[in-house]
Amino acid sequence: MHNVIQAVILGVLIGGVYALMxxxxxxxxxxxxxxxxxxxxxxxxxxxxxxxxxxxxxxxPFLSILVVTPAMFVLGxxxxxxxxxxxxxxxxxxxxxxxxxxxxxxxxxVLSVIFKTTFRATNPSYANRSWDVLGYQVSEVRxxxxxxxxxxxxxxxxxxxxxxxxxxxxxxxxxxxxxxxLGVDERRVSTIGFGIxxxxxxxxxxxxxxxxxFNPGSHYDLISRLLSIVVLxxxxxxxxxxxxxxxxxxxxxxxxxxxxxxWAAFSFFVVLLVVLLVRPQxxxxxxxxxx
Amino acid sequence: xxxxxxxxxxxxxxxxxxxxxxxxASGTAAHARTSAGPIKIGISLSLSGDFSDSGKAAQRGYKxxxxxxxxxxxxxGRKVELIIQDDTSSPTQAATNYQNFITKDKVDLVxxxxxxxxxxxxxxxxxxxxxxxxxxxxxxxAVFQEKLHNVFFTxxxxxxxxxxxxxxxxxxxxxxxxxxxxxxxSLDDPFASPIADHVRGILEKRGVxxxxxxxxxxxxxxxxxxxxxxxxKHPDAIIGGTQNGDAYAQIKAMVQLKFSPKFVFxxxxxxxxxxxASKVGAKNVNGIFSTGDWFPQERSPGNAAFVKAxxxxxxxxxxxIDPTSAEAYAVxxxxxxxxxxxxxxxxxxxxxxxxxGSWPTVEGVLRWNSIGEPQGSDxxxxxxxxxxxxxxxxxxxxxxxxxxxxxxxx
Numbered sequence: 001m002h003n004v005i006q007a008v009i010l011g012v013l014i015g016g017v018y019a020l021m022x023x024x025x026x027x028x029x030x031x032x033x034x035x036x037x038x039x040x041x042x043x044x045x046x047x048x049x050x051x052x053x054x055x056x057x058x059x060x061p062f063l064s065i066l067v068v069t070p071a072m073f074v075l076g077x078x079x080x081x082x083x084x085x086x087x088x089x090x091x092x093x094x095x096x097x098x099x100x101x102x103x104x105x106x107x108x109x110v111l112s113v114i115f116k117t118t119f120r121a122t123n124p125s126y127a128n129r130s131w132d133v134l135g136y137q138v139s140e141v142r143x144x145x146x147x148x149x150x151x152x153x154x155x156x157x158x159x160x161x162x163x164x165x166x167x168x169x170x171x172x173x174x175x176x177x178x179x180x181x182l183g184v185d186e187r188r189v190s191t192i193g194f195g196i197x198x199x200x201x202x203x204x205x206x207x208x209x210x211x212x213x214f215n216p217g218s219h220y221d222l223i224s225r226l227l228s229i230v231v232l233x234x235x236x237x238x239x240x241x242x243x244x245x246x247x248x249x250x251x252x253x254x255x256x257x258x259x260x261x262x263w264a265a266f267s268f269f270v271v272l273l274v275v276l277l278v279r280p281q282x283x284x285x286x287x288x289x290x291x
Numbered sequence: 292x293x294x295x296x297x298x299x300x301x302x303x304x305x306x307x308x309x310x311x312x313x314x315x316a317s318g319t320a321a322h323a324r325t326s327a328g329p330i331k332i333g334i335s336l337s338l339s340g341d342f343s344d345s346g347k348a349a350q351r352g353y354k355x356x357x358x359x360x361x362x363x364x365x366x367x368g369r370k371v372e373l374i375i376q377d378d379t380s381s382p383t384q385a386a387t388n389y390q391n392f393i394t395k396d397k398v399d400l401v402x403x404x405x406x407x408x409x410x411x412x413x414x415x416x417x418x419x420x421x422x423x424x425x426x427x428x429x430x431x432x433a434v435f436q437e438k439l440h441n442v443f444f445t446x447x448x449x450x451x452x453x454x455x456x457x458x459x460x461x462x463x464x465x466x467x468x469x470x471x472x473x474x475x476x477s478l479d480d481p482f483a484s485p486i487a488d489h490v491r492g493i494l495e496k497r498g499v500x501x502x503x504x505x506x507x508x509x510x511x512x513x514x515x516x517x518x519x520x521x522x523x524k525h526p527d528a529i530i531g532g533t534q535n536g537d538a539y540a541q542i543k544a545m546v547q548l549k550f551s552p553k554f555v556f557x558x559x560x561x562x563x564x565x566x567x568a569s570k571v572g573a574k575n576v577n578g579i580f581s582t583g584d585w586f587p588q589e590r591s592p593g594n595a596a597f598v599k600a601x602x603x604x605x606x607x608x609x610x611x612i613d614p615t616s617a618e619a620y621a622v623x624x625x626x627x628x629x630x631x632x633x634x635x636x637x638x639x640x641x642x643x644x645x646x647x648g649s650w651p652t653v654e655g656v657l658r659w660n661s662i663g664e665p666q667g668s669d670x671x672x673x674x675x676x677x678x679x680x681x682x683x684x685x686x687x688x689x690x691x692x693x694x695x696x697x698x699x700x701x
Contacts (some may be wrong), residue, residue, distance in 0.1 A: 003523055007516050014513060117344050119536040121543075121570045128546035128572055129701055139515075139547045212512045213539040213570060221510045256516035261507035262479075264516070 006136050007253040013139070015249025016146035017207055021222070022229040022241040023153055024200030030173040030236030031193040034084055034096040039201050040223030041104035046072055046205025047214050048111055051122045061122045062144060065206045069199045076198025079103065080191045104219060111216035122209040145207040152203050156196070157238060169193055173236055232272050234285020243283055247271065329372035330365070330636060333392025335404045335413060340380030345615045346405045349427060350375060352619030353402060355597075355604055360623065366630050374398060378409060385409040389416040399636050402622050405615065407431030407450070407482075414442050423641040424663075425625055427618035431481060435662050441642050442663030445621040446584040447655045453582050453669045454486040457530070457556045458493040460580075460671050460683040460692065468694055470494075470527035470554050474503040476517050476541065477532035486558045487532030494530075502526050507537070514540035519548055528554035535560045539570040546575050546699045553695035556580040562672055564610040564679040574700020576674040578693055584669055585617040585654050586681055588689055592651035593624060621652035655687075 025039045036042075049068045053059040059067070083103065087095045121127075130139040160166035168189050171179035180186050208214065229248055233240025248268045256264035275283060334353060337346030357371045365371055374396055378385040385404050392398045393416070401417050403410050403426020410429020417424040418441045425443045426434075430450035434442060448455070461469055475491050477484035484506050495501060502524040507517055518541060521529060529552050531541055538560020545551065561567050561581035568576050585591075587598055587609035597620055598609050626641075628650055633640045649658045658666045671683035673692055680690035 003519060006519055010513070010515050010519075118566060119539060119570065121539060123569060123572055125572075128543055128575060128699075130547045130549065132549070137548045213536045215536065218512075221512065253513070253516045256507075256511075256513075257520045261505055261511055261517050265508065265510055 002135070003257050004254060007257040008250055009136055009138060010142070011250030011253035012246055013142040013146045013249070014211070014253070015246035016149040017204055017211065018225065018229060018249060019242040019245035020149040020152055020200055020207075021204040022226050022233070022245055023156060023238055024197035024204075025226050026230045026233065026236055026238060026241045027156075027169075027200070028194055028197035029230065031169055032084070032096075032172075032190045033093045034100070034194075035093070035227070036100045036194075036197060037097060037223055037227075038079075038100040038104040038107065039197070039226055040219035040221075041107040042072065042076075042198055042201040043205040043208055043222055044214055044216065044219045045107050045111065046202040047122070047209035048115055048120070049202075050206035051120050051209050054122050054124065061124060061206050061210045062148060065148065065203045068206050069202045072202030073195040073199040076195035077191055079198070080194035084194065085187065085190070104223070108216045108219060115216065117215050117217065119213040119215045120209070121213040122206075124210065127210055141210050145211060148207055149204065152200065153238075153242060156200065159196075160238065165189070165192065228268065228272055232275055232282055234282030237282070237284035240282055240284030327369065329370040330367075330400065331372050331374055331396065331398040332400045332402055333374045333376075333389065333396060333398035334402045335376050335378045335385045335388035335392075335409070337380040337385075337405050337409065338375075338377040342380040342405050342409075345428070345613065346377075346380070348613035348615035349405050349619040351601070351605060351613075352427070352616035353623065355601055355616070356620045356623030358604065359596075359600055360627060366627060367634065367636065378404060380409070382409050382412050386412040386416050389413045393417070393420045393422060400626065400638070400641075402619070402626075403427055403429055407433050410434050411437065414439055417441055421638055423638045423645070425622045425645075427622050428615060435664050438662045440646070440661060440663075441638075443625065443645050443657075443659050444663050444665055445618055445625060445652060445654055445657060446669075447657065447665055447667035448584075448669045449664045450482055451485050451489055453584070454490040454530075454532070454556070454558050455493065456582055456668050456671045456683060457580060458490050458497075459668065461494070461554075462497070463683075464694065470499055472500045472502045472524070472526045473528040473530050473554075474521040474524060474526035474552075475501065475530050475532070476504070476514075476521055477506050478534055478537050479506045479508050480532075480534055483532035483534055483537075483558060485532065487530055490530055490556075499528075509537075511537065512540070513544075515544040515547065517541075518544035518550065522548055522550035526552055528552055528556065530554075531557045533557045533559050535563065535566070539567075542571040542575060542579070546571070546701065549699070551696065551698050554580065555696055556582075558582060561674065562679070565608075567674075567679075568677065572700070573677055576677060577700070578696025579674045580682075581672050582669045583614060583672055585614040586670060586672065586679070587612055589653070589655075589670070589681060589687060590689075591653050591655045591687075594653040597653045617653045621654040621657075624652040625650050625657070 021043050028034055028036045046068050050061050050064040053064045054061050083099050084096055126140050130137045168184040171184055172189050229244045230241055233244035251268050252264045255267040336350050337343055357373050361370050376388040378388050389401055392401055401422050404413055405428045407429045410426050411433040414424045418439045424441045427445050430444050430446055475487050477487045503521045538557045561579045562583040601612055629641050629644050630636050633644050649656045655667055670681045672679050673682045675690050675693050682688050682690055682692040
């Protein structure tokens with residue numbers, strides 16, 4: 001039982017970080033029906049930026065979020081304007097899949113050239129410390145990472161529910177045509193939305209580099225996890241992404257401890273399959289309205 | 292046009308005859324060539340693709356050897372010329388490159404590429420044409436199971452036996468200090484888990500109880516649940532078949548879970564003197580064992596000169612020299628010695644001669660069995676006071692091993 005509880009603690013803390021990464025993905029999909037498969041690569045890019053700031057300028061990785069996030073927001077806006085917005089016609093969604101995949105490979109290539117393919121890790125002095133709580137080891141960075149993720153997700157949620165921009169986003173998610181008729185500038189919403197999606201990846205990336213060793217190829221594994229989280233939670237649903245990410249974190253950790261690490265990643269897909277059989281739209285997804 | 296079975300058969304027969312003739316012709320040509328001019332050596336290397344970091348390291352080693360040997364008058368009085376082709380880390384391209392070196396470029400000798408994956412098919416091509424295949428980095432079972440007599444692997448031991456040195460070391464400790472239980476968390480990788488399995492086989496026979504073993508898939512990023520499970524069994528030793536990323540994550544997980552076993556041996560990761568400490572924190576390295584085929588401070592034949600020449604040519608620090616460069620350099624050393632001994636660059640004679648005697652290189656003094664498996668032992672290394680030292684076998688030790696492992700620094 002001790003092992004299971006320890007695993008649940010780990011799973012919840014890690015799930016929070018995955019939720020942050022997935023939030024950007026689900027937001028972008030919600031607004032413009034673009035599946036940004038470069039989200040994983042953007043997370044890794046941010047991990048490298050934060051790593052570089054830490055090693056060369058001794059900027060604390062958690063503080064580096066304040067620098068990396070706005071920088072990556074700008075990058076996201078540029079990517080949307082240059083690559084994604086230009087896609088037109090009925091195949092735009094499918095094409096965006098290819099374009100963002102190309103972006104992912106491009107980022108991987110550039111990182112391989114600059115940083116080589118060896119593993120890196122951002123190692124602040126507190127990276128491996130943990131608190132002893134009732135006999136359970138609670139890693140300090142994981143708690144910090146979870147809190148940072150929670151704060152950012154809360155900010156994102158406030159932005160979406162309490163601001164004029166948020167209302168435009170939600171209107172676009174629910175019914176783009178009606179939103180446009182009511183004067184929502186869909187292009188502006190898409191561009192800013194994409195930028196926010198990327199900046200969520202950026203914040204998560206800075207944290208990711210402290211938690212795990214990474215190399216330019218780490219994004220393949222990340223994106224498969226993130227896509228599963230987003231599908232399980234319901235495409236376009238922020239709350240769904242959070243719940244699904246926590247579910248994934250806990251399932252994987254518990255299965256790895258109690259059964260075998262070989263089945264850990266797979267077990268989450270079993271959950272995904274079962275949920276999709278019962279609720280094809282995901283846990284919090286809305287059934288697509290058809291005419 | 293329809294192709295009848297008879298016609299197809301005829302076509303196949305004609306092609307085979309032509310190919311066979313070509314093989315015989317080129318084989319003869321290879322043996323007959325004794326002209327002056329430079330000695331041409333064909334090498335396929337992964338200069339792009341997945342293995343490009345290591346491929347380039349091998350290239351540095353080969354080129355350094357060429358420069359050194361040419362500065363000293365070459366091989367048998369002839370200059371050495373390397374013909375290096377990129378194989379994009381693809382086994383088929385590597386095999387094609389060797390085919391071209393031998394049949395089109397008519398090189399005198401060939402040297403091996405990087406990794407077992409590329410060495411196995413390439414060695415077969417070389418074998419078909421009667422070329423010796425002295426190779427720096429193909430030490431896996433795929434290379435040796437072909438049972439080729441032209442293969443010579445220039446590292447002290449085959450890849451899967453590289454962890455055995457840790458078992459040998461444990462046997463030298465007083466009984467009271469030896470571990471009684473062990474856990475084996477290993478990566479699902481042909482060059483990780485089988486090494487730990489081999490060590491486990493030896494230790495189990497010696498009565499060391501296996502309290503936990505698991506093989507995790509390469510996509511496992513979080514090592515904490517696995518280490519947590521291992522820790523709950525309270526093993527004296529953690530023996531992990533690892534690559535770099537998962538090794539770093541295992542150590543971080545042990546520190547975070549405040550689990551400090553008496554022995555930690557990981558097959559890869561801790562053996563990188565330049566990278567390891569920065570990945571797990573300098574306070575958490577002491578007492579960790581790993582293994583390797585070459586170390587910058589090693590007192591092997593020609594090693595000090597190699598390190599000096601390397602730093603002069605490429606800069607950097609000795610700790611950052613990739614062992615692959617030393618392995619490639621050793622290939623050159625072997626060729627230099629064997630040609631000197633037989634006064635010829637005849638491949639048939641080279642193969643026959645290398646199967647006898649022992650050959651001094653920066654990788655140690657090498658001997659091979661009939662299928663090219665080296666008969667030595669890798670080095671056991673340990674982090675002591677924040678530095679990586681060879682500690683076993685005693686003949687190469689630069690520091691006395693420290694056991695048990697001191698507690699984590701946090």
